[in-house]
Amino acid sequence: MQVTKSSGLTEAFNAEKLRRSLRRSGADEAIIEQILEDLEGQWYEGISTKSIFKRAFKMLKRRHRPAAARYTLKQAMFDFGPSGFPFEDFFAEVLKSLGYQVQVRQLLPGVCVQHEMDVIAENADTLIWVECKYHPMAGSVSNIKIPLYIHSRFRDLEQYWEKNQAGKKSQKIEGWIVTNTRFSDDAMDYGRCAGMHLVGWNYPAKGSLREMVDEAKLHPVTCLTLLTRQEKNRLLEHNIILSKALSKPGRWSDFLHLSNERRDKVMREASTLCQM
Numbered sequence: 001m002q003v004t005k006s007s008g009l010t011e012a013f014n015a016e017k018l019r020r021s022l023r024r025s026g027a028d029e030a031i032i033e034q035i036l037e038d039l040e041g042q043w044y045e046g047i048s049t050k051s052i053f054k055r056a057f058k059m060l061k062r063r064h065r066p067a068a069a070r071y072t073l074k075q076a077m078f079d080f081g082p083s084g085f086p087f088e089d090f091f092a093e094v095l096k097s098l099g100y101q102v103q104v105r106q107l108l109p110g111v112c113v114q115h116e117m118d119v120i121a122e123n124a125d126t127l128i129w130v131e132c133k134y135h136p137m138a139g140s141v142s143n144i145k146i147p148l149y150i151h152s153r154f155r156d157l158e159q160y161w162e163k164n165q166a167g168k169k170s171q172k173i174e175g176w177i178v179t180n181t182r183f184s185d186d187a188m189d190y191g192r193c194a195g196m197h198l199v200g201w202n203y204p205a206k207g208s209l210r211e212m213v214d215e216a217k218l219h220p221v222t223c224l225t226l227l228t229r230q231e232k233n234r235l236l237e238h239n240i241i242l243s244k245a246l247s248k249p250g251r252w253s254d255f256l257h258l259s260n261e262r263r264d265k266v267m268r269e270a271s272t273l274c275q276m
Helices: 016-022 029-040 049-063 065-071 073-078 085-098 146-166 186-194 210-216 230-236 249-257 260-275
Strands: 001-004 010-012 101-109 113-122 127-134 172-181 197-199
Touching: 001 049, 016 029, 016 049, 016 065, 049 065, 065 127, 065 260, 085 113, 085 127, 085 210, 101 146, 101 186, 113 146, 127 146, 146 172, 146 186, 186 197, 210 230, 230 249
Parallel strands: 127 172, 172 197
Antiparallel strands: 001 010, 101 113, 113 127
């Protein structure tokens, strides 16, 4: 059976790939096999991967809500909204969990002009400049123009740094481009050749965005299954990005005007999700 990907391309259906994604969500093997068995009668030639995800998510939500919340992590990235700022803030939290000191949306001087950097992360050994390329739609690709343009910005910043910070700090400088979707092949080729660090949802094989988020055990509020889209947007507007912020009482519940019963349910889901 052929399935249609978000890019419009088709490929043979791979049940093992679906198993792996359900397994990463924290669902046990019995639940996974039951979902696959229930879905078997719903397949048809050319079914979209988005439709498969929706059906599997609906079944998983009935059986294990926190696992369903983890299962929707990739989709949750698309729900960050059109500005892209929540994606920058979320990735900053991921780097913070790795021990870096982070700042977001800072103006830095270059030799030629100033540049606004989405995320700056540093520790004693490394200084990382991060440009985030957020896409609100599945199937979007960051093409060769992205690393070409950003590389010139990194070079301007690096030349200023070498001129003005030489001997003051011994940090290694890294330029990163992070996207919630994927890079085109020539974009990846250029990134490797130019010495940039490109991070996509499933790229590179070691250290992809999905892998970094899994290891950090951080989940955005857009993952939660008990909140409406409007409620999630309201939290993002108040710069509440992480689900763990909802695992205990706080100002977030004042923004949402939830009943005590519903607030407690959201707290339980967020708390369980953070422990998975």
